[in-house]
Amino acid sequence: MSHRNAPLTETGRLRLARCVVEDGWPLRRAAERFQVSPTTAQRWADRYRRLGEAGMADRSSRPRTSPGRTPTRTERRIIKVRLLRRWGPARIAHFLHLVPSTVHRVLTRYRLARLSHLDRTTGRVVRRYERDRPGELVHVDIKKLGNIPDGGGHRIHGRARGGRNSSAHRDPARPRAVHGRPNLGYSYLHTAVDDHSRLAYSEIHADEKKETATAFWQRAHAFFTQAGISIERVLTDNGSCYRSRDWRDALAAAGIAHKRTRPYRPQTNGKVERFNRTLLDEWAYARPYRSEAERRQAFPQWLHTYNHHRGHTALKGQPPASRVPNLTGQYS
Structure with a gap:
């Protein structure tokens, strides 16, 4: 294939060379006829004399030698360190x-x-993979987050003062400190993400028990159904709540197949794992909250923005709602 700026194709070069070599045209006349310089006409004529038609083909522009290239030994060291x-x-x-x-x-x-x-x-x-249609596979996972003390933690007051503030505002109903460290408890984010559209449904709960996980799934299933998504399969890790009879019966009643990841392979559930990372960066740790209640109040709006307005790189800059035409409120 000729270079995009080449004035002659292989056929044009051959015609020019034959005009000069076989028909005896002067170089300047041949150059004017084929709209190239006399130097170019001379080059193709000389190459035709030496190589015939084979000389009209494109050649590699790579130099015969590259004295400035990185030595092979150095390249091997770079590759070794990388691997x-x-x-x-x-x-x-x-x-x-x-x-x-x-x-x-x-x-x-x-x-x-x-x-x-x-x-x-x-x-x-x-x-990387992506399912062909919404609902073909939904990823489900639970993310554990430490609660923020009233008045703010170390992100506002620093490590030393933040720790004292955590102790001063400890809820008497919560477990006492262990080895001098305050125990404020945890929040558990139960999340379901559709593989094809990346549409997410998430709730914050106080535990990860089987009853909580099962009740969350029933609400998540209703959310996806309302959006016009018929769920076929659900992928989870091997947590005890997902191995329970309650979870199994809830999926079986809806005719949904359950698939679990291989042990110690969280990347298999990569869509929801990536959502969790985005959630931490853009909501949980996005700004210094002064209480756990304040952070939780910001969550519904962030989730709405993620589903309806935030561009997703895997969706060519479009939000998940762009792949779910029946999702209510996607243009709000």
Whole structure:
């Protein structure tokens, strides 16, 4: 295939060369006829004399030698550090006393995957997938968060004062401190995320018992049904609440298949795990809250923004609601 700016195709080069070599045209006349410079006409004519028609084909623009290229030994060291330590170009460059741009070029040349595309535990490339339709698979998980004391914790007052504030505002009904550390209890975020649309339903509860998880799922199922999504399968981890008879019966009554992840493989439930990370960055730790109640009050609005207005990179910048036409209030 010719270069996009090449004035001649292989056929045009052959015609030009034959006009000069076989028909005896002057170089300037042939150059004017084919709208190229005399130098170009001379080059194709000479190549035709030496190689015939085969000389009219494109050649690689790669130089015969590259004296400025990174030595092979250095490239091997870069690749070795990347595979063993899974560092980015900047850290590898500092470790090997190189320039980050040089390390980046080597990693790109050998097509080593980005760190964001690798499984953190095994270092293998993560095979991304997406179900073809809403409801084909829904990911369910529970995220545990420490409660914020009244008046704010260490994010507002600092570590030392924040710890004293936690002790001063400890609820007498909660368990006492262990080894001098205050125990304010935890919140448990029960979440369901549709694989295809990334539409999420989430609630905050005080525990992760089977009764709580089952009741949450029934409300989540109603939410997806109202949005026009018929759920076929649910994927969870191997938590005790998801292995209970209550959970099994709730799914069976609705005709929904239950699938569990392999032990110690949370990336299998990656859609909801990624949602949890976004939730921490953009809601739970997004600003210094002065109480647990204040943080919980901000949650419904954040969840609405996530579903209806926040662009999702996996959806080409569109929110999850863009893939669920029947979702009520998506244009509010």
